[in-house]
Amino acid sequence: MRRPVAPVAMMVLFGLAASSGVTFAAAKPSPHEKWAAEFKKWETETYQAAKQEGKAVWYSVDPKATEESLIEAFRKKYPGISLERQAGRGSELGAKIRTEQDAGRIVADFYPVASSVTRTLAAEGRIEHFIPPLATEPGVRWYVDPLVDQKEFSGKPFPFVLGHSPIGIMINTQLVPPDKEPKSWKDLLDPQWKGKIIFHDPRVGGYGNRTWFSMKAIHGEEFWKRLVAQDLVVDRQYNLMAMGVARGEYSIGVGVSPREVAPVESAPVKFYTAAEGTPLTVATAILVKGGPHPNAAKLFLNFLLSKEAQDILGKSGARTPNRAGSQLRSPLQNLEGQKLLITSVAEEIKGLSQVQQDAKKYLGK
């Protein structure tokens, strides 16, 4: 009969090690395992609390198809929590939140919108502190750190980044032949475009205002004067602008993002960003201070950073997701390799408002 060699050898080795004082500690969890365990605990506790609340109220500026897909995916993942939406324009809903808070009749729970709105709300102390666990997931690559504002708000509650709206130029390809395409903002000064450009009104918050800001930073204020001399037509409704270019009413639209182009993309239109760079409106989200359903809101806000939700954002064409490698639908573009023109918090809170005032000198009050 043969004697089993391996087990005996192992026992000898173990005995030797034990007698020499060597200990075998349990394997140390990797950073991701540690994060996953903490996340699981947070998710379970928050979900339980969210189910007690039953719902959350979402102040939304997103297209309805995007909202519906996000809600459906969220419901599948977290049954028992409903989401109520109040749709509107960014600044309108911001005004509503302020009014509700001042009067102590708060309806909104969370609000994903352009950073110019959320950062102002944060600076006013109108948001609740919340860092979504998924924003700290190890190994995930983001275009912009979701917690980029943490430093600037130094310890105060701050919004987190969930996506981007690259702002660019939209042309009607039947009216603008490929060799005449204005590649840069300077090209817009060509006399052939006189009276043919529609621009989002820089005197109010939004993409036109953001573009106007970068134009001044790169070409100086004189550039505005020359641009206005092109008989610039301004409008405050993105969809009317996009429809106007799609129908050929205007050859060029400036101060639009892919999300406005998406509904008319079957028309002869093209979207691209200017050679000077891509002004980026960062889409951020906040938990409203004093909102009645904080846990359900936290669960959904965290979900917005998941791969699943980021893919939905990209596939619906609503925004470029912040999670690199997410799925994208035309005309959204991969931001890697682009020259991004990102504003700081201070620029956004003070600089953009100043541009609104300055623009009135050129466009009238």
Next chain:
Amino acid sequence: MAIKGRVSLPRVLSICLLLLVAVMVLYPLGMVFYGSVWSSSPGAPGHFTLKGYVEAYGQAHTYALLGNTFILAVIRTVFSVAIAVLLAWLVTRTNVPHRNFLELGLLFVFFMPLLPRVVAWILLLSPRTGLINVFLRNILPFDIPALNVFSYGGIIWVGVLSWVPILYIFVAPAFRAMDGRLEDAARMSGAGLFATVTRINLPLLAPAILATTVLGFVRMMESFTIEAMLGIRAKIYVLTTQIYGYIVYPDLPDYPPAMALAVTLLVLTFALVVFQWRLLGQKHYPTVTGRGFQARPVDLRRSRWPAFAAAFLFIALSMFLPLGVLLWASVMKVPGVFMDDMYTLAHYRATLNDPTLWTAVKNSVLMAMAVASIGMVLCGLMSYIVVKTRFFGRRALDLISWIPWAVPGIVLALGFLWAALLSPLPFTLYGTLTLMSLCLIIKGMPLGTRTMSSTLVQISDELEEAARIHGASWSQTFVRVVLPLLAHGFAAGWILLFAFALKELDAVIMLAGPQSSVISTQIFSWWQLGHFQAAAILGLLESVLITIFFLAAQLLSRHLAIRAEV
């Protein structure tokens, strides 16, 4: 009927009603005044200040806005009143063919939601690609300047088409109830058509026309949607767009100057309403005798069909054309863009399967029914007290019933918003259908009281006196004699208020919450988010809904009228 005695039921009821209506109307308006002298948002820490007035009136721009608002209001009023009076005369006093059809058409124009209609005109009259401009360029052998909807002309055009039906509704009852014997006498004395109209009809109806002019002017001053959609590109700004701009466009809502401008608008329009009220005094259109005399219609002779064609053209331009364009655009991949394979039903599938749409429809119907029903009971009682009693507060009640006409929708909504947010009630009305319904009942009050008053003046006091002589109490007389006679007017007012509540946007846009989305706010938010086709489909659905309720109300009122006769 006199309301006498210290503690009689009608007297107590009248006092309660006066107090209720006064609170409902004056409380939110008080909030507008309060907001204009408070330094921050409602409920926020602040102090009393006049900085809003200083900010608003310290800049020349505000005076340009006032000028624009005034000029646009004057021009649109002149055209709208002229067309409304002409149509009212044609439909009520002449033998123009298919009068019922024309009247029905005008009512439907009133019922159509405004926002999709403005979009339709953008598709029709954009200077380069508007369908009418393209059509004219193709058929005319010479070049003409493009018609541009983004201009003073465009704002006036769309405004006139939109406001004529409402003014028609106000002026037509006076034409209808005018004593026709004077016309007959003029004709028998050899007066021609022109002389009869200019020397009999117009002088007799001058107070009614003047009152309608004042009311029309007030309406034009407070107009918002058309200016907001068409004015920006043409650099045309008015008071209402500036009020909206102070609150919505800056990063921080600037309430004090917004409320200061709202107060200005309020004072201006209120002064005009008081002016028209004093003009008419206690008499509701003195030419209305209530004798039920049916005059022989004026014979238009060879002008019958041209007159019909002109009236039909107005209805076609204000209803059929925009409706057709909306229907066409709603099945296009991109509205107004001609290309291969440009039609699709995908938007219908997506929109009709969207639960948001059905929530908005359900909320709207519930709200509009509540507004119409509660509003008409309230308006009926108010009108009865004003027209049929000698209650000491009837003048005040009459004045209060007209105040909401002087208040722009957006200002009333702001007042209600502040009132709801600062209310001492233990529960919140903010963001509820109840608050929106309250606001709409107030805003629709002039429509309801006008309809009921014009019905009440035609009911002879003798009927009530006869009932009282035979021993009936005040309440018995009211329920068994007056109410059945009011059925037709009540049904007409009900459908007017129903349609008004369904389509009104300005008065509810600041008040809607996530659970109280209604058709008008849903159309607006879909439009803003770029879902044009969804907005158009909902606009069309709204027109269908109003048609169904209109026909139902017609049937019901006929049934009630028959029962009353029996």
